[in-house]
Amino acid sequence: MSRPLQERLTHIGEMLLDKAHHGGIDAEVFLLHNRELSIEVVEGQVDTLKEAEEIGLGLRVIKGNRLGFAFTSDLSPKALEEVWDAAVSICHYTAPDQYLSLPAGPAEYPSLEVYDPVISQTSIEEKIELARQAEKASRQYDPRITVIERAGYEDSEFHSLILNTRGIRAYAKGNYCGTYVFAVAEEDADAQTGFSISIKQKLADLDPLAVGTEAAHNAVRCLHARRAPSGKVPCIMEPYVATRFLGIIAQMVDAEAVQKGKSLFKGRMGHKVGAECLSLTDDGTYPGGVGSFPFDSEGVPCQRTELIQNGHLVGFLYDTYTANRDRTRSTGNGQRSSFRGLPSVGSTNFMIEPGVLSLNQLMDDITYGFYITEVMGMHTANPISGEFSVGAAGLLIEKGQLTKPVRGVTIAGNIVELLEQVEAVGSDLRFFGSRGAPSLRIRYLSLSGD
Amino acid sequence: MLDRMLLADILDEALKKGGDFAEIYIEEKVSTSVYCEEDRIEKINSGRERGAGIRVLAGGRTSYVYTNDLSREGLLKAARVAGHAARSQQAETRSPISLHSKPAPEPVHYFRLPEEVLFDEKIAHVLAANQAARDLGPDIKQVTVAVGDNHKSVLIANSDGEIVEDDRVRVRFLVNVVAERNGVIQTGYESAGGVAGWELLEQISPVDMARKAGELAIKMLDARPAPVGRMPVVMSSEAGGTMVHEACGHGLEADLVQKGLSVYRNKLGEQVAAPLVTVIDDATIPGKFGYLRFDDEGTPGQRTVLIDQGRLVGYMYDRLTAKKDQVKSTGNGRRESYQHKPIPRMTNTLIAPGEDDPEEIIRSTSRGLLVKKMGGGQVNTTNGDFVFEVQEGYLIENGEIVAPVRGATLTGNGPEVLASIDRVGRDLGYAIGTCGKDGQGVPVADAQPTIRIKELTVGGTSHDSHPAYRIRRK
Numbered sequence: 001m002s003r004p005l006q007e008r009l010t011h012i013g014e015m016l017l018d019k020a021h022h023g024g025i026d027a028e029v030f031l032l033h034n035r036e037l038s039i040e041v042v043e044g045q046v047d048t049l050k051e052a053e054e055i056g057l058g059l060r061v062i063k064g065n066r067l068g069f070a071f072t073s074d075l076s077p078k079a080l081e082e083v084w085d086a087a088v089s090i091c092h093y094t095a096p097d098q099y100l101s102l103p104a105g106p107a108e109y110p111s112l113e114v115y116d117p118v119i120s121q122t123s124i125e126e127k128i129e130l131a132r133q134a135e136k137a138s139r140q141y142d143p144r145i146t147v148i149e150r151a152g153y154e155d156s157e158f159h160s161l162i163l164n165t166r167g168i169r170a171y172a173k174g175n176y177c178g179t180y181v182f183a184v185a186e187e188d189a190d191a192q193t194g195f196s197i198s199i200k201q202k203l204a205d206l207d208p209l210a211v212g213t214e215a216a217h218n219a220v221r222c223l224h225a226r227r228a229p230s231g232k233v234p235c236i237m238e239p240y241v242a243t244r245f246l247g248i249i250a251q252m253v254d255a256e257a258v259q260k261g262k263s264l265f266k267g268r269m270g271h272k273v274g275a276e277c278l279s280l281t282d283d284g285t286y287p288g289g290v291g292s293f294p295f296d297s298e299g300v301p302c303q304r305t306e307l308i309q310n311g312h313l314v315g316f317l318y319d320t321y322t323a324n325r326d327r328t329r330s331t332g333n334g335q336r337s338s339f340r341g342l343p344s345v346g347s348t349n350f351m352i353e354p355g356v357l358s359l360n361q362l363m364d365d366i367t368y369g370f371y372i373t374e375v376m377g378m379h380t381a382n383p384i385s386g387e388f389s390v391g392a393a394g395l396l397i398e399k400g401q402l403t404k405p406v407r408g409v410t411i412a413g414n415i416v417e418l419l420e421q422v423e424a425v426g427s428d429l430r431f432f433g434s435r436g437a438p439s440l441r442i443r444y445l446s447l448s449g450d
Numbered sequence: 451m452l453d454r455m456l457l458a459d460i461l462d463e464a465l466k467k468g469g470d471f472a473e474i475y476i477e478e479k480v481s482t483s484v485y486c487e488e489d490r491i492e493k494i495n496s497g498r499e500r501g502a503g504i505r506v507l508a509g510g511r512t513s514y515v516y517t518n519d520l521s522r523e524g525l526l527k528a529a530r531v532a533g534h535a536a537r538s539q540q541a542e543t544r545s546p547i548s549l550h551s552k553p554a555p556e557p558v559h560y561f562r563l564p565e566e567v568l569f570d571e572k573i574a575h576v577l578a579a580n581q582a583a584r585d586l587g588p589d590i591k592q593v594t595v596a597v598g599d600n601h602k603s604v605l606i607a608n609s610d611g612e613i614v615e616d617d618r619v620r621v622r623f624l625v626n627v628v629a630e631r632n633g634v635i636q637t638g639y640e641s642a643g644g645v646a647g648w649e650l651l652e653q654i655s656p657v658d659m660a661r662k663a664g665e666l667a668i669k670m671l672d673a674r675p676a677p678v679g680r681m682p683v684v685m686s687s688e689a690g691g692t693m694v695h696e697a698c699g700h701g702l703e704a705d706l707v708q709k710g711l712s713v714y715r716n717k718l719g720e721q722v723a724a725p726l727v728t729v730i731d732d733a734t735i736p737g738k739f740g741y742l743r744f745d746d747e748g749t750p751g752q753r754t755v756l757i758d759q760g761r762l763v764g765y766m767y768d769r770l771t772a773k774k775d776q777v778k779s780t781g782n783g784r785r786e787s788y789q790h791k792p793i794p795r796m797t798n799t800l801i802a803p804g805e806d807d808p809e810e811i812i813r814s815t816s817r818g819l820l821v822k823k824m825g826g827g828q829v830n831t832t833n834g835d836f837v838f839e840v841q842e843g844y845l846i847e848n849g850e851i852v853a854p855v856r857g858a859t860l861t862g863n864g865p866e867v868l869a870s871i872d873r874v875g876r877d878l879g880y881a882i883g884t885c886g887k888d889g890q891g892v893p894v895a896d897a898q899p900t901i902r903i904k905e906l907t908v909g910g911t912s913h914d915s916h917p918a919y920r921i922r923r924k
Contacts, residue, residue, distance in 0.1 A: 067492075377837040
């Protein structure tokens with residue numbers, strides 16, 4: 001199945017490259033074929049089944065140091081003519097920039113296991129059963145679980161081809177699958193939600209029972225939550241909450257943000273930017289990682305890049321353009337979410353390295369603190385100023401034990417301060433999608449409640 | 451786009467194995483964007499995309515298949531896959547579908563379509579805005595200006611025989627300004643857009659937006675950290691309606707209500723807000739960012755009163771949820787693109803204006819927070835807890851606006867907050883945004899008059915530095 005597809009994509013790409021060679025224009029063709037399946041079950045029955053197939057092309061050209069880009073989902077010869085004309089004519093309007101270039105090939109790519117044939121060989125019926133199992137496990141966990149908001153299974157398979165006039169020829173296919181449950185627990189007119197999600201590179205690694213059970217557990221533990229008093233308190237962030245903060249940190253180590261003065265890490269290379277126990281890595285070759293792939297969206301090989309080591313800033317994430325600007329090499333972080341846009345700096349498998357302490361050891365000597373299990377409105381945090389003020393829910397920590405549930409409070413601070421305030425990291429590294437973190441103990445956070 | 455015979459064949463194919471309802475949604479979208487940063491035009495993007503989504507409903511099940519292969523074979527194959535997934539035991543023979551247009555609201559007249567406006571003109575507006583922000587002085591360190599436009603042609607046909615075609619054009623400007631002084635960084639943000647062609651520029655001025663965003667960023671450099679605790683909050687009409695969107699809008703979407711995921715379920719006819727509060731979702735306001743001639747199921751957009759003087763009187767429905775409650779769709783079935791199934795969504799959502807003088811509302815507040823600009827927000831509809839960001843806030847003391855504050859976030863509970871609105875102004879202000887739900891983003895507008903909430907939790911960072919501003923709960 002994939003051989004003819006690869007040939008078809010290559011044929012289309014070559015046609016456009018021919019045009020580029022004739023016109024003496026640097027060009028890159030990014031072709032993506034994507035197939036998705038998602039299944040949602042309600043009370044054991046399939047509620048929604050969605051199957052999708054998508055193909056598209058993004059064309060990047062550089063003419064006289066000027067950048068042009070156009071995309072199309074229509075791959076007919078006429079549409080390809082149009083996309084070529086559009087991309088080239090845009091070069092007339094964009095500002096010239098000496099740092100623009102396409103990566104040069106040929107490149108050697110790491111050999112990674114990013115395609116699991118079991119996913120495509122497994123029938124839809126079996127996949128429905130996985131979603132059912134997750135839902136059932138959630139319902140059976142506790143009688144107070146009254147509604148399963150959604151329980152489902154999803155997988156995605158993609159074929160990516162990148163060709164450019166500088167000799168890059170990259171083709172690979174990948175896939176991944178996942179299952180999730182959002183559960184609602186109710187008691188005495190109080191209703192609370194809990195969720196769990198697991199995304200894996202291999203179908204055999206999915207554990208629907210664990211997902212269902214965890215969602216239910218997370219909902220039940222929030223029942224009868226109340227606001228807590230305002231104050232500065234020691235906190236522990238669950239790995240999930242820590243990964244939400246990684247979203248902001250990813251923008252701070254993005255070379256583009258740094259170069260444009262939109263990162264608080266500008267001018268801080270080699271300096272101490274966090275606690276000693278804090279190390280941050282991006283690894284596009286991480287075994288089993290959902291963000292692993294042999295090459296990035298420009299055809300540059302993926303790699304492991306250390307960003308913060310024992311609290312010291314040691315690296316940034318680069319794509320080809322930002323690397324040119326800093327006279328360094330791309331770290332293989334030129335990413336794009338679809339064929340509809342230009343590549344820009346993005347993370348792959350982005351993680352805080354785990355430590356050695358268990359959760360109990362992290363919590364042991366906290367007399368009064370806040371164990372954060374959920375943050376709301378994280379998208380409102382400002383990666384440029386580093387300021388965040390987000391809604392939070394969780395549990396009180398009293399004498400080293402988790403006690404009463406808390407909701408309706410906010411936690412606020414500055415991300416730079418937060419990194420310095422990390423006192424200890426747990427051993428429980430866990431990935432949510434392509435971002436991973438262990439539990440983090442924070443010396444103090446400003447909590448606002450009653 | 452496609453002839454009716456073929457569309458009918460596709461719908462027939464989709465229902466061959468059973469199923470109660472089939473629909474095809476075809477979209478062709480032409481879009482461009484111009485992006486300016488670092489004082490120069492950095493990126494221009496131009497794209498063309500088309501695709502179709504086929505939906506089959508069978509019992510409570512939905513199957514949805516999308517493809518961008520719009521050939522006869524491609525569409526029939528997609529219909530077969532969707533039909534197969536929705537197949538039922540008792541597939542009855544049905545008569546072939548014939549499609550007919552129905553009476554429709556007047557089409558929107560677009561004066562200047564995006565594809566007819568040259569890049570030169572789009573770029574000129576973007577550069578002028580960039581310059582206006584930079585002219586504000588050396589504190590301005592970075593300016594980002596973007597304009598995006600798109601022209602969507604949509605065709606929707608279904609097994610009830612309905613067929614609808616619609617042309618949708620949106621233009622949207624965004625300005626983001628970064629100011630820095632002595633190591634303190636602050637940002638200001640403005641956005642404006644509508645369902646309109648480039649004639650939208652008769653109503654909005656990118657240059658004014660850029661100045662406003664830049665002035666806000668500079669002002670916030672001197673702002674003190676926001677106070678924390680419970681206190682009265684006045685929300686200016688300029689702030690737009692993020693609060694109403696989060697505090698009650700989402701909870702009134704019928705899918706969440708029916709799944710038991712809304713604090714407003716089983717509350718129809720009950721008092722859920724102060725009598726001063728009327729909440730309306732109105733897709734029919736011309737030009738507004740959430741305007742719909744038809745929703746994405748072909749139902750005409752309409753005005754739906756949700757809360758009438760504090761009493762809950764309606765929910766927002768799409769076709770599927772309306773059928774479950776045996777009511778009519780309120781024209782709120784929306785989707786991001788052909789890649790998504792329609793679900794109940796807001797359009798232009800507003801708290802209706804009241805009678806109070808907005809100035810007087812502030813004057814009569816002895817101490818609290820004035821919100822002049824809201825940012826993004828989020829809600830947990832199950833328990834009603836919501837949070838949203840304050841982009842521009844001021845302390846009120848003895849009825850006077852005394853100082854700007856930064857970094858505030860407001861948290862509250864929808865029903866509690868609606869019940870504690872004690873003043874409603876006679877003004878009305880809009881804000882636009884992209885609302886996300888189930889992984890789908892759709893353009894919306896929200897509006898509200900100046901209102902006062904007796905007490906909300908303000909989250910900020912000034913615990914120890916400004917104890918005087920801590921307000922205790924009664």
